[in-house]
Amino acid sequence: MTTTDAGPAPAPHPTRRFLRQLGIDTQYVLVGFPLGLIALVVGITGFALGTGLVVIWVGLPIMVGTLMFARGFAITERARIAPVLGRSIPQPTYKRVRGQGLLRRTFGPLADGQSWLDLVHAIFRFIPSTLAFCFVITWWAAALAGLTYPLWDWALPHPPDNYELHELLGFDDSMGTRILFNVSIGMFFAGTLYWVVRAAALMEAHFARGLLIGAWELRRQVAAAEEARDVAQRQKAAAVSAEAVALRRLERDIHDGPQQRLVRLAMDLGRAEQQFADDPERARAIVAEALTQTRETLDELRALSRGIAPPILVDRGLRAALTALASRCTVPVDLDAPPIDRLDPAVESTAYFVVAEALTNVAKHSHANEVQVSVQRIATGLIVTVSDDGVGGASLAKGHGLAGLDDRVRAAGGVLAVDSPEGAGTRLTAALPI
Known part of the structure; x- marks a missing residue:
């Protein structure tokens, strides 16, 4: 027995969508009117009794x-x-009060702003509900009555034709004209029914x-904006910290390596001149x-420059x-x-720096x-993983070698995780957004 993929369900026909939405909007308005009446009566009565009797605490x-x-009405x-x-x-x-006594938990809704907005809605929703109900009932009644008028015209009382009056006023009150007039009215209301009902329901x-x-x-939007601001501030602080660490490390490496060699070179050349x-x-x-x-000094300077902006990264990706970096590791x-498509230069630089620093520590x-x-590219970013079978014990805590690397990754909006139990190797994972 074989199964085939049926694929996504076909979209409903426009006419079917049209009629379905018309039914949804109609029932929403028609059901909303009695619900609004109930909410109005209960809301006003409860609010009046509560405020009137609050002086004796019964309110x-x-x-x-x-x-x-x-x-409950608002949830519905x-x-x-x-x-x-x-x-x-x-x-x-909704605001919840926990662990502060039975009375405070019982009367907690009194301090919840959303609960009061629910009450305002329960009392005043009767206004738009009534307006919407009147429009919907009027349009449905006029449309149905006009379109079906030929079926029940016979049941209506009609006065005898007064031809002299018709001739004087200039109109014809024959049955055909009467039916045509009422059906035309029904067609007008039926043609505008969807838009009127839709507008009433949306209101x-x-x-x-x-x-x-x-x-x-x-x-929620304010909280999201504040969270985004905090993330941006943390990224900015991480970038400043990572830049400071990189500059201090570069200064130390230059002082311990090329600078010492250049000093010795100057002394040797002076001695040779003599x-x-x-x-x-x-x-x-x-x-x-x-x-x-x-030559050795130039090699050290090239090695230092690779940690800043290696030309092969800029030129070839x-x-x-990373292939060149792996070939130089001891x-x-x-x-x-x-192979992956070229990424944002900041993402590529951060990924390269993660691998370079991790291999140096290894x-x-x-x-x-x-x-x-x-290195794996997923839908939301780039995952860089470096793992070894060494002694472990690595940490992202301040004072350890990976702290600056963590700042560098967070400055790029990513996350760095280290799993390094003692004696079981180290696994470093960086997730970078793209």
Whole structure:
């Protein structure tokens, strides 16, 4: 028995969608009218009794009960407006009071702003509900009555024709003219039925949405904006920290390597200059040694420049740069980096820096026999993994060698994780957004 992929379901016919939406909007308005009446009566009665009896404390439980009724009505209304608006409507988070005594938990809804908005909606939604109900009933009645008029015209009383009056007024009251006139009215109302019902339902639904989830969505947007601002500030701080660490490391490496060699080179050349007249052979030997130091200094400067902006990364991309990096590592590297399209230069530079720093730490501290480097591109970003079989014990805590690497990754908007149990190797994973 074989199965075949049926594929996505075909889209409904436009006429079917049209009629389906008309039915949804009609039932929303027709059901909303009696619900609005109930909410209005209960809401006003409960609010009036609650405020009137609050001086003797009896009003507080009544007010809480009214708010809870309004909340239940609001939850129902949010579910009802979802098909009208064509999208899911979230339920806002209500304020909860926990662990602060029975009374505070019982009267907690009194301090919840959304509960009061629910009550305002329960009381005032009767206004748009009534307007929408009147329009929908009028248009449906006129459309149905006009289109079916030929079927029941006979049941209506008609006065006898007064031909002299018809001739004087200039119109004809014959049955055919009467039917044509009423059917024309029905066709007009039927032709505009969808748009009138749709407008009435949207008016009522948007009124409910504004009170029932508008304030909550606004608070959520503000919270998201504040979170984005905090993330941006953390990324900025991480970038500044990573840049400072990189500059200090570069300064240290230059001071310990090329700078010392250049100082020695200057001293050797000065000594050779003094010995050219008295001992030319010795001077030539010093110059030859100085040339060797010059080449070694250039090699060290090239190695340092690779950690900043390696030309192969700029010219040929991340895969070629990692291949060159793996070939220079003193520990055997198993590189898994399939060809990928060029990424943003900042992402490629960060990924290269992660691998370069990780391989440097492996060579210096891990005592590993092998390193696995993996680069995978997924829908949301780039995953870089470096794992070894060394002694472990690596950490992202401040004061460790990977702290600056963590700052570098966070500055690019990514996340760095390290799994390094003692004696079981180290696995470093960086997730970078693209």
